[in-house]
Amino acid sequence: MNTSEHYTYLDHSATTPVDPQVVEAMAPYWSDIFGNSESSHIPGQAAASALEQARQTVADVLGCRPAEIIFTGSGTEADNLALRGAAWAARQSGRGNHIVTTPIEHNAVGHTVGQLRDLFGFEVTRVPVDEHGSVDPDDVAAAIRPDTIVVSIMMANNEVGTVQPMVGLGRICRERGVLFHTDAVQAAGRLPLEPGDMNVDLMALSAHKFYGPKGVGLLYVRRDTSLVPAITGGGHERGRRPGTVNVAGAVGLATALRLAEEKRVTEAARLRRLRDRLIEGVLSSITESRLTGHPQHRLPHHASFAFRGIEGESVVLNLDLEGIGVSSGAACTEGEPEPSFVLAAMGIPPEWSLGSLRVTLGHANDESDVERVLEVLPPIVERLRACRPTCQ
Ligand SMILES: Cc1ncc(COP(=O)(O)O)c(C=O)c1O
16 A cells, blocks of 8 residues: 555654665665675675664764764664673672663663563662653752662653653663663654763664664663673674664664754754644644644654543544544553553553553644644544443
8 A cells, every 4th residue: 555645654663764865875885785794805895884874873963983883673672682692791790680761661671671680680760750651850960879870761662652751761870880871762853862962871773763774773871881791792883783684774773863964953943833723723623632742742743642531542443443543551451451551651541541642743744734633533533432331
């Protein structure tokens, strides 16, 4: 299906289409410049040179050194490498055993930290969030112990769009001599990303969230940060991420990040206007509706709602029938709707959180898309409420 012609895609926090300029930049690296970047012959050198150019482009955007960038196979892998790598390095040197995080992290972080606790004996403190999904830096300061090795807090939440007070959090970690890891997968292309400004030591990105290809991510690792590789194999990426490097993917990621940064300020301002119109329109036309996440400190393209007494997944399916693609935070487990753990951690009761809806805007969207949602969404919610519980 060609989604661009008859379909209004409003799920850009799930993934984005690849920018045609990115496709073009990647094209030579499939069959023309196809060498293994580790080979010493001419085709290998050509691939290695493209890879190092991509690393330089990323470093220019992030304001860091090229050697501080490790290409990975996804944002999930970058988060795994950061946390396992830092935890195992601390274990090796006997430096500590305690991890601080939050209850609203993406599973790439939440499940990794859970496994480090359950299988490897690390202790974990999850600092609570408030009703907007914000972390208080004072709570993080209070949670840090002499044996804390890493604090892992996402820059922006995927489900509710809340942006965390990164500068304050980074300052505390630096003062206390603890590594600061952030999952910036949702923030890339939408917020300033320089790790040096935020005292971030480890930062994960994923290309498919900013109009790059799927299956390629990166981990920024501040110089002199000890990491044990999360997977074992060859000496690629300075021995920190074994596996023949996806050169086309790295070129795609770097091109997409550069383009995203070039457009970031103007595009964020444009999307913020659309987002605010959407939020105002939904809240004023649908009774028992609320915004989830922070009203101000939120991603510019991100609107998320809860509607009392209905199921978000039913709204998603009904909007899909109208040719509009959005998502819901609630999951269905064995036929039973499950409230989102993010909204639960924010103290939102299940009769609201089951009816969660996320609308995330992107380059191709304009006022007409927002007006279309505002036209079709209120009658869908009304209909679902009227026929509850039989038709949900
Ligand atoms: C906040 C966050 N972290 C990590 C990921 C995982 O990234 P990837 O899809 O590249 O594995 C996602 C993807 O949705 C995300 O939203």
